[in-house]
Amino acid sequence: MNRFSVQIHGWLLVLPAAVLLAAFTHYPAVATLLHSFYSTPKANRPAVWVGLENYRAMTQDPVFWQVLGNNLWFALGTIPASIALAMLMATWVNGKLHGRAFLRLAYFTPTILPMIAVANIWLFFYTPTYGLLEQITVDLLGLPSHNWLGTPSTVLACLIVVTVWKEAGFFMIFYLAALQAIPPALAEAAAIEGASRWTYFRRVVFPLLMPTTLFVLVNAVINSFRLVDHIIVMTRGGPDNASSLLLYYIYDVAFKFWDSSYASALTIVLLAILASAAIMQFAFLEKRTHYQ
Amino acid sequence: MSAIGLRGVVKAWGATRAVDGVSFEASAGRFVVLLGPSGCGKSTTLRLIAGLEQVSAGRVFIGDTDVTDMPPAKRQISMVFQSYALFPHLSVAENIVFGLKVRRLPAAERHTRLARVAALLGLDQLLGRKPSQLSGGQQQRVALGRALIAETPVCLMDEPLSNLDAQLRQEMRREIRALQQQLGITMVYVTHDQVEAMTMADQVVLLRDGRVEQDGTPEELYSRPATVFAARFIGTPPMNVVSIPALTGNGTLLGVRPEDIRIAACGAGGGVAGVVENVEYLGADSIVSCRIGAEAMTVRASRVAHLSPGTALRLSWPAEATHYFDAQSGKRVERAAPAVAQFVA
Ligand SMILES: Nc1ncnc2c1ncn2[C@@H]1O[C@H](COP(=O)(O)OP(=O)(O)O)[C@@H](O)[C@H]1O
Numbered sequence: 125m126n127r128f129s130v131q132i133h134g135w136l137l138v139l140p141a142a143v144l145l146a147a148f149t150h151y152p153a154v155a156t157l158l159h160s161f162y163s164t165p166k167a168n169r170p171a172v173w174v175g176l177e178n179y180r181a182m183t184q185d186p187v188f189w190q191v192l193g194n195n196l197w198f199a200l201g202t203i204p205a206s207i208a209l210a211m212l213m214a215t216w217v218n219g220k221l222h223g224r225a226f227l228r229l230a231y232f233t234p235t236i237l238p239m240i241a242v243a244n245i246w247l248f249f250y251t252p253t254y255g256l257l258e259q260i261t262v263d264l265l266g267l268p269s270h271n272w273l274g275t276p277s278t279v280l281a282c283l284i285v286v287t288v289w290k291e292a293g294f295f296m297i298f299y300l301a302a303l304q305a306i307p308p309a310l311a312e313a314a315a316i317e318g319a320s321r322w323t324y325f326r327r328v329v330f331p332l333l334m335p336t337t338l339f340v341l342v343n344a345v346i347n348s349f350r351l352v353d354h355i356i357v358m359t360r361g362g363p364d365n366a367s368s369l370l371l372y373y374i375y376d377v378a379f380k381f382w383d384s385s386y387a388s389a390l391t392i393v394l395l396a397i398l399a400s401a402a403i404m405q406f407a408f409l410e411k412r413t414h415y416q
Numbered sequence: 417m418s419a420i421g422l423r424g425v426v427k428a429w430g431a432t433r434a435v436d437g438v439s440f441e442a443s444a445g446r447f448v449v450l451l452g453p454s455g456c457g458k459s460t461t462l463r464l465i466a467g468l469e470q471v472s473a474g475r476v477f478i479g480d481t482d483v484t485d486m487p488p489a490k491r492q493i494s495m496v497f498q499s500y501a502l503f504p505h506l507s508v509a510e511n512i513v514f515g516l517k518v519r520r521l522p523a524a525e526r527h528t529r530l531a532r533v534a535a536l537l538g539l540d541q542l543l544g545r546k547p548s549q550l551s552g553g554q555q556q557r558v559a560l561g562r563a564l565i566a567e568t569p570v571c572l573m574d575e576p577l578s579n580l581d582a583q584l585r586q587e588m589r590r591e592i593r594a595l596q597q598q599l600g601i602t603m604v605y606v607t608h609d610q611v612e613a614m615t616m617a618d619q620v621v622l623l624r625d626g627r628v629e630q631d632g633t634p635e636e637l638y639s640r641p642a643t644v645f646a647a648r649f650i651g652t653p654p655m656n657v658v659s660i661p662a663l664t665g666n667g668t669l670l671g672v673r674p675e676d677i678r679i680a681a682c683g684a685g686g687g688v689a690g691v692v693e694n695v696e697y698l699g700a701d702s703i704v705s706c707r708i709g710a711e712a713m714t715v716r717a718s719r720v721a722h723l724s725p726g727t728a729l730r731l732s733w734p735a736e737a738t739h740y741f742d743a744q745s746g747k748r749v750e751r752a753a754p755a756v757a758q759f760v761a
Pocket residue numbers: 429432433434452453454455456457458459460461
């Protein structure tokens with residue numbers, strides 16, 4: 125075979141995957157970007173070029189700003205908490221502990237469950253009057269009754285707790301793998317040098333977990349902008365948009381108000397946020413990260 | 417004063433007794449080698465001294481203190497691991513001063529000590545590097561530096577040279593020995609390599625299946641092995657331990673080192689008759705394998721290039737080079753050597 129036919133063969137081999145990727149990933153992404161510069165087509169009025177009009181409208185959309193704020197709080201509430209919890213659980217489960225195989229499974233269970241199921245479980249916890257939370261706070265502690273999901277001031281926190289519970293087990297698996305790659309002799313060397321368990325963790329384990337933390341962090345950031353299942357099941361963004369996140373708002377705009385151009389513009393903003401977050405993380409953390 | 421003492425130390429994991437009643441004493445400033453084949457409990461013994469494992473029975477003393485129930489950090493020891501156990505994310509300097517920082521020594525003191533240790537080990541140029549940027553020998557030095565900077569009276573090493581090539585191993589052997597003598601540290605050094613033990617040690621504790629087989633100076637181990645096992649473990653090639661009832665009577669084994677045997681032509685008088693099986697040429701000398709009746713013996717001799725397999729010859733050795741062991745217990749038997757005297761050339 126000459127070089128030319130080798131090239132042809134190569135391209136033919138990647139063609140099916142390339143076609144699928146282009147048709148279902150690249151084309152929609154580019155189309156979304158284009159749509160965001162047009163008006164939404166109506167029955168009697170085709171789409172026309174409006175330039176940045178959709179983006180200008182966005183800056184004056186109070187719901188957009190509220191939803192963006194919610195999303196930032198949501199990210200702030202879920203990311204550090206789920207990462208810290210994952211690290212804690214992994215360290216705990218990695219130790220010489222009786223029944224640790226069972227613990228690992230227990231911690232990992234929320235990850236296996238579909239988000240819809242998780243949301244349903246927690247929906248019961250939060251239910252007013254006879255939910256688990258109410259049973260504890262009202263019946264046991266004698267506190268006044270509170271509608272956790274029905275109050276704007278507490279609904280977002282409730283969703284944050286659900287998400288942390290769901291994500292920590294997943295991240296724990298990565299930390300567990302990283303912890304098991306650390307030679308036990310390091311702990312012994314540190315112990316002989318007089319380091320307490322905490323000093324050893326802070327000065328040795330934590331830095332050695334940095335590559336994992338970076339990976340987990342990127343995933344956590346993406347997830348905090350990507351998860352909508354639990355909102356759909358538990359609150360539908362309410363009350364009064366207090367629990368609506370960016371992606372859920374896009375879903376609302378696109379499939380309830382059928383404003384596809386505005387939804388496209390919102391999608392582009394979401395993508396921009398995610399891309400810049402990822403770039404910043406790699407740029408800043410890469411330097412402070414030790415790869416073995 | 418003894419710097420280290422083990423009294424009846426036992427370490428059992430379930431039914432396996434990795435260390436089974438080990439006792440020995442080492443006086444301060446001595447270089448003690450724990451020697452033995454793989455799996456005989458050397459590392460476990462060392463880890464019991466370090467406090468990385470808890471004894472099942474017995475006591476461990478460091479200095480005059482019973483440290484059996486103390487954590488590693490309280491035992492005034494430093495340790496070099498077989499894998500070096502360097503912290504991969506820390507620079508050489510940070511690795512070395514890790515313990516001083518943990519123990520909150522003032523920065524000035526840390527710097528003086530670091531400078532001293534770096535100069536001692538020739539690490540000055542490497543202080544800013546990460547362990548992954550160092551060769552095996554350099555990593556070894558850093559591990560050594562981390563142990564020395566603590567200035568503890570006792571230093572423990574677990575096969576520290578096993579990851580180095582032969583050339584470097586010899587260099588480091590000399591260097592470690594020199595440092596130990598210069599600094600007056602009590603060293604407990606684990607190895608399975610008898611050459612390492614013989615060249616470095618003041619005192620060798622030979623272990624077998626978790627028990628002490630012999631405890632003495634390298635000279636004692638070489639010249640008066642306490643058991644057949646010790647006799648066969650020390651020396652290259654090891655001592656010939658054979659059963660020749662004609663020479664020793666029944667129930668006794670005869671031991672003689674290959675380098676103590678002289679070869680004479682077949683016609684010469686005295687000695688035992690043998691046949692050459694194989695000659696291994698080593699340069700300065702050769703290892704000649706001979707068959708004597710049903711037994712095999714190796715001889716270390718020079719200028720024997722003319723010997724070829726099948727050559728008949730006579731082997732002889734001086735009376736004082738003859739060792740006797742009880743065939744049943746394998747223990748050394750002291751006896752004069754009348755039966756052999758007639759064979760001495
Ligand atoms: N943590 C452990 N659990 C069970 N058995 C062990 C453990 N560590 C060592 N052993 C056993 O103890 C014996 C001695 O081991 P070790 O001290 O490492 O030998 P050496 O260092 O002389 O090669 C071996 O048979 C080994 O399998």
